Amino acid sequence: MDINSIIAPVLSIGGLGIIFGGILGFAAQKFKVKQDPKIPLIRECLPGANCGGCGFAGCDAFAQSVAEKKAKVNGCPVGGAAVAEKIANIMGIENTASVKMTAFVKCKGNCTVSNSKYEYYGINDCKMESALANGSKSCSYGCLGDGTCVKACNFGALSIVDGVAYVDSTKCTACGQCVSACPKNLIELVPFENKVRVACNSKDNGKTVKANCSVGCIGCKLCERNCEFNAVTVENFLAKIDYSKCTQCGVCAEKCPAKAIIK
Amino acid sequence: MNLLVIFFAAIFVNNFVLSKFLGICPFLGVSKKVETAAGMSLAVTFVMAMASAATYLVYNFILVKFNIPYLYNIAFILIIASLVQFIEMFIKKSSPTLYQALGVYLPLITTNCAVLGVTVSNMQDNYNFIESIVNGVGAALGFGLAIILFAGIRERIERNNILSAVKGFPIALISAGLMSIAFLGFSGLL
Numbered sequence: 001m002d003i004n005s006i007i008a009p010v011l012s013i014g015g016l017g018i019i020f021g022g023i024l025g026f027a028a029q030k031f032k033v034k035q036d037p038k039i040p041l042i043r044e045c046l047p048g049a050n051c052g053g054c055g056f057a058g059c060d061a062f063a064q065s066v067a068e069k070k071a072k073v074n075g076c077p078v079g080g081a082a083v084a085e086k087i088a089n090i091m092g093i094e095n096t097a098s099v100k101m102t103a104f105v106k107c108k109g110n111c112t113v114s115n116s117k118y119e120y121y122g123i124n125d126c127k128m129e130s131a132l133a134n135g136s137k138s139c140s141y142g143c144l145g146d147g148t149c150v151k152a153c154n155f156g157a158l159s160i161v162d163g164v165a166y167v168d169s170t171k172c173t174a175c176g177q178c179v180s181a182c183p184k185n186l187i188e189l190v191p192f193e194n195k196v197r198v199a200c201n202s203k204d205n206g207k208t209v210k211a212n213c214s215v216g217c218i219g220c221k222l223c224e225r226n227c228e229f230n231a232v233t234v235e236n237f238l239a240k241i242d243y244s245k246c247t248q249c250g251v252c253a254e255k256c257p258a259k260a261i262i263k
Numbered sequence: 264m265n266l267l268v269i270f271f272a273a274i275f276v277n278n279f280v281l282s283k284f285l286g287i288c289p290f291l292g293v294s295k296k297v298e299t300a301a302g303m304s305l306a307v308t309f310v311m312a313m314a315s316a317a318t319y320l321v322y323n324f325i326l327v328k329f330n331i332p333y334l335y336n337i338a339f340i341l342i343i344a345s346l347v348q349f350i351e352m353f354i355k356k357s358s359p360t361l362y363q364a365l366g367v368y369l370p371l372i373t374t375n376c377a378v379l380g381v382t383v384s385n386m387q388d389n390y391n392f393i394e395s396i397v398n399g400v401g402a403a404l405g406f407g408l409a410i411i412l413f414a415g416i417r418e419r420i421e422r423n424n425i426l427s428a429v430k431g432f433p434i435a436l437i438s439a440g441l442m443s444i445a446f447l448g449f450s451g452l453l
């Protein structure tokens with residue numbers, strides 16, 4: 001037997017292995033990327049759901065931006081004040097108070113109070129339904145209730161109650177996934193403490209709203225006139241509450257003839 | 264002309280996923296969203312082209328020369344694995360944006376058998392250096408085409424009301440099989 005037939009493979013394959021190993025070892029030194037030691041520490045404090053509620057592509061990206069001082073320490077809406085506190089300690093700066101937010105569905109036109117244009121039998125998805133003549137609801141701004149937001153929620157905070165999406169604000173982390181999922185742009189992040197909210201998104205005039213739904217904002221401006229703090233304004237037949245001015249006295253909700261403002 | 268034939272044959276007729284059934288793992292694993300599927304196929308294209316070139320050189324100038332071509336499997340795996348590692352380090356340093364785009368997919372490709380498959384088929388078909396690279400890029404584009412189409416189909420399926428018995432993975436396998444049958448239609452093309 002030729003001894004070369006053993007030596008040649010051992011040497012050549014072994015040599016290849018050593019050469020590649022050497023190149024990789026050299027490259028690991030040469031192409032070393034310096035990482036801020038704070039990044040893994042910050043990353044550890046974060047919830048790790050990678051929901052993107054902070055506006056970055058996941059928790060890692062957020063941690064990096066914080067370490068580079070491009071993002072605020074309280075940028076994580078899911079972790080809230082507790083996480084902001086920890087990150088502020090790591091970064092060695094004061095934590096500025098963050099307001100707890102929650103998602104809110106600006107529609108309460110459920111099956112009994114609002115009318116429909118047609119019976120929808122298609123795919124059970126709001127984006128699909130709204131592609132078909134703006135959905136089956138007469139009101140083109142209202143919740144279709146197919147639950148695209150429910151599927152988008154990572155925390156089980158959303159549910160469909162009587163044909164309208166409902167947010168369980170105790171479970172909601174204000175990550176904003178549902179906000180971007182809703183094809184009607186019905187969901188908004190509002191301060192958790194502000195309970196007086198406008199539960200309608202219709203920019204139709206009063207007459208059209210009346211014909212479509214009995215709990216829609218008709219733009220009568222009673223709320224605007226009765227608010228002592230100038231917190232409510234009506235634009236495009238739709239009331240809007242400035243949460244920084246609102247004292248939650250609830251006068252607007254009492255005066256609203258359609259009960260579109262909730263308390 | 265010959266190069267064009269190799270290129271389109273690799274994409275359609277000999278589609279690695281749907282005709283040769285290589286690379287099924289990433290095909291099923293990374294095809295939930297079109298976006299991630301596109302990222303994966305981009306990374307695969309990159310690695311397949313590089314691997315085709317590197318394995319051609321090693322096979323012809325080392326293995327054939329030392330009369331040990333039967334060791335090609337070991338050598339090719341070694342080359343692909345270290346190549347992917349090297350590329351990952353290089354990209355991390357030189358282009359952080361590209362690194363983030365390819366991100367998790369690069370290490371996954373090390374174990375993608377389609378990459379080994381393309382290098383072995385280069386060798387068996389006796390392609391020269393240019394032909395090997397063209398075949399590599401074509402095979403990768405074929406992989407990308409299959410995985411992106413499949414991701415689009417799966418996104419649609421996800422929205423639908425699927426019979427609960429086949430919901431999730433079973434329906435994905437069924438649709439993959441149907442896609443494979445559809446690609447069978449290309450077999451008479453060249």
